[in-house]
Amino acid sequence: METSQAVIQPQRTGKRALEVMESDLSRLGNNLVTKFHVLMKISQIYDSRNVALQQFIQESLQTINVLIEKEGTLSLKVVRDDLFLNDQRLRYSVEGFTSFKYLLTQWKKRMIGEVMIKGVLDEGSLKEFIYTLMNLEEHNQENATLLNDHLWNHEIFSIEAYPLEVLEGEEPGMTLRKEDPREMAKKVFFETIGSVKEVITHINAKQYADARKLKRLAQNAVSLVIEDESILLGLTTIKHYDEYTFNHCVNVSIYSMSIGKRLGFSRKTLTELGITALLHDVGKSKIPLEVLNKPGPLDGSEWGLMKRHPLMGVEIVLNLKQLGEINPKMVVGILDHHLKPDLSGYPKLFRKREVSLFGRIIQIADSYDAMTTPRIYKKIPYTPEQAMAILLRERIVHYDPLLLKVFIGLVGIYPIGSLVLLSTREIGIVYKPNPDPKWMDRPAILLISRDEKKQARKQLADLTEKDEQGRFKRTVVKTLDPYKYHIDIAKYMM
Numbered sequence: 001m002e003t004s005q006a007v008i009q010p011q012r013t014g015k016r017a018l019e020v021m022e023s024d025l026s027r028l029g030n031n032l033v034t035k036f037h038v039l040m041k042i043s044q045i046y047d048s049r050n051v052a053l054q055q056f057i058q059e060s061l062q063t064i065n066v067l068i069e070k071e072g073t074l075s076l077k078v079v080r081d082d083l084f085l086n087d088q089r090l091r092y093s094v095e096g097f098t099s100f101k102y103l104l105t106q107w108k109k110r111m112i113g114e115v116m117i118k119g120v121l122d123e124g125s126l127k128e129f130i131y132t133l134m135n136l137e138e139h140n141q142e143n144a145t146l147l148n149d150h151l152w153n154h155e156i157f158s159i160e161a162y163p164l165e166v167l168e169g170e171e172p173g174m175t176l177r178k179e180d181p182r183e184m185a186k187k188v189f190f191e192t193i194g195s196v197k198e199v200i201t202h203i204n205a206k207q208y209a210d211a212r213k214l215k216r217l218a219q220n221a222v223s224l225v226i227e228d229e230s231i232l233l234g235l236t237t238i239k240h241y242d243e244y245t246f247n248h249c250v251n252v253s254i255y256s257m258s259i260g261k262r263l264g265f266s267r268k269t270l271t272e273l274g275i276t277a278l279l280h281d282v283g284k285s286k287i288p289l290e291v292l293n294k295p296g297p298l299d300g301s302e303w304g305l306m307k308r309h310p311l312m313g314v315e316i317v318l319n320l321k322q323l324g325e326i327n328p329k330m331v332v333g334i335l336d337h338h339l340k341p342d343l344s345g346y347p348k349l350f351r352k353r354e355v356s357l358f359g360r361i362i363q364i365a366d367s368y369d370a371m372t373t374p375r376i377y378k379k380i381p382y383t384p385e386q387a388m389a390i391l392l393r394e395r396i397v398h399y400d401p402l403l404l405k406v407f408i409g410l411v412g413i414y415p416i417g418s419l420v421l422l423s424t425r426e427i428g429i430v431y432k433p434n435p436d437p438k439w440m441d442r443p444a445i446l447l448i449s450r451d452e453k454k455q456a457r458k459q460l461a462d463l464t465e466k467d468e469q470g471r472f473k474r475t476v477v478k479t480l481d482p483y484k485y486h487i488d489i490a491k492y493m494m
């Protein structure tokens with residue numbers, strides 16, 4: 001809502017101030033969601049007198065009360081698959097997605113749509129609220145009333161809950177909006193990162209890993225790739241440092257499925273390829289972190305261990321019984337993903353044979369993503385263009401040249417996510433390759449204006465556009481290194 005004060009202010013300062021306020025609120029909101037997530041989780045494990053819980057309650061109270069002092073009241077509301085804090089939609093990040101999803105799912109299951117905090121909270125009230133909330137019976141329409149009555153009986157008047165409004169055409173639970181492929185892609189992407197993480201964590205803890213979810217997600221991703229691969233390809237510019245392994249698996253899977261689509265694979269084969277790529281490095285879960293994250297070069301025995309990851313991956317996958325029919329194609333794909341066409345690389349084969357098609361596809365996707373991602377031992381990665389040049393240089397010995405050609409057609413001469421300088425002196429990000437092979441050097445560009453970055457997201461330029469004299473309005477002059485310009489490409493692609 002606009003206050004009269006905001007109206008009198010000069011427009012630019014007013015807008016700037018509002019943006020700062022909003023991003024501040026968004027940051028605090030994300031923090032709040034994470035706190036709720038942990039509290040709700042802890043309450044499922046410990047009773048309310050646990051020491052770890054006390055500590056966390058204190059931290060959460062601080063977050064909540066800072067927000068209360070700033071805003072007066074706090075409303076956290078579920079609308080479809082989004083969360084609103086005091087009517088502002090919270091944007092989720094890679095780090096925050098698990099918390100968002102957990103809160104959304106748990107509240108929806110309990111038919112709670114909004115929680116209003118109307119004043120400073122104390123330890124007792126927050127604890128009572130969390131435990132009562134989590135003890136509510138699932139799918140009961142009366143839950144909001146029951147929760148409020150319970151709080152009133154305990155003389156807690158500063159928290160109030162409202163029932164979930166199920167909007168038309170929406171089923172309760174985490175739903176995907178079919179009409180918005182970009183939103184859907186984002187959800188599939190982050191959800192898949194979460195699931196790969198879950199599977200690997202379970203394998204590490206020697207627990208039952210539910211890999212069926214991976215299959216469902218791969219199927220969703222296949223539908224998106226078939227519809228418009230450039231959306232998911234854009235998301236591969238997200239290179240999250242801490243979540244490297246999971247993020248990497250998802251990126252490799254997106255590239256592989258997109259190559260498979262161009263090769264005319266069926267939906268079924270694409271799904272198999274997608275799952276294989278998601279699991280290609282699962283064997284690394286058996287390698288100690290000190291080796292995986294070693295900043296310097298590996299010594300002989302460490303390297304020996306590292307080289308065993310494809311084989312260890314096969315062992316793990318063969319034990320994931322729930323995948324149903326794990327077929328030999330998938331197993332061999334994992335085994336082969338570091339095996340070069342001349343059979344150099346690893347593992348060493350007893351009998352000479354060709355490297356499998358899945359293996360050859362994953363290899364290209366794997367190298368490209370690894371090169372363009374910052375790692376502990378290489379903090380500044382290659383730009384997409386540099387990585388592509390390396391792939392091309394090594395194509396004869398290390399990669400299947402034909403598949404590489406398909407891959408270039410896919411990401412373009414200027415790969416998606418490249419930062420480019422245009423003939424107009426404007427700077428932009430390659431957003432989508434031109435579908436017409438004739439115009440491979442004229443992709444769609446997202447223009448970035450340096451002072452008001454927020455506006456840049458929506459300013460798309462078509463490089464095939466011409467002026468009155470029939471000359472191209474804009475042409476790529478050269479690519480730039482985003483690290484030098486401190487530009488976070490992924491932010492623009494989301």
Ligand SMILES: [Fe+2]
Pocket residue numbers: 280281309337338
């Ligand atoms: Fe690998």
Ligand SMILES: [Fe+2]
Pocket residue numbers: 248252280281366
């Ligand atoms: Fe890999």
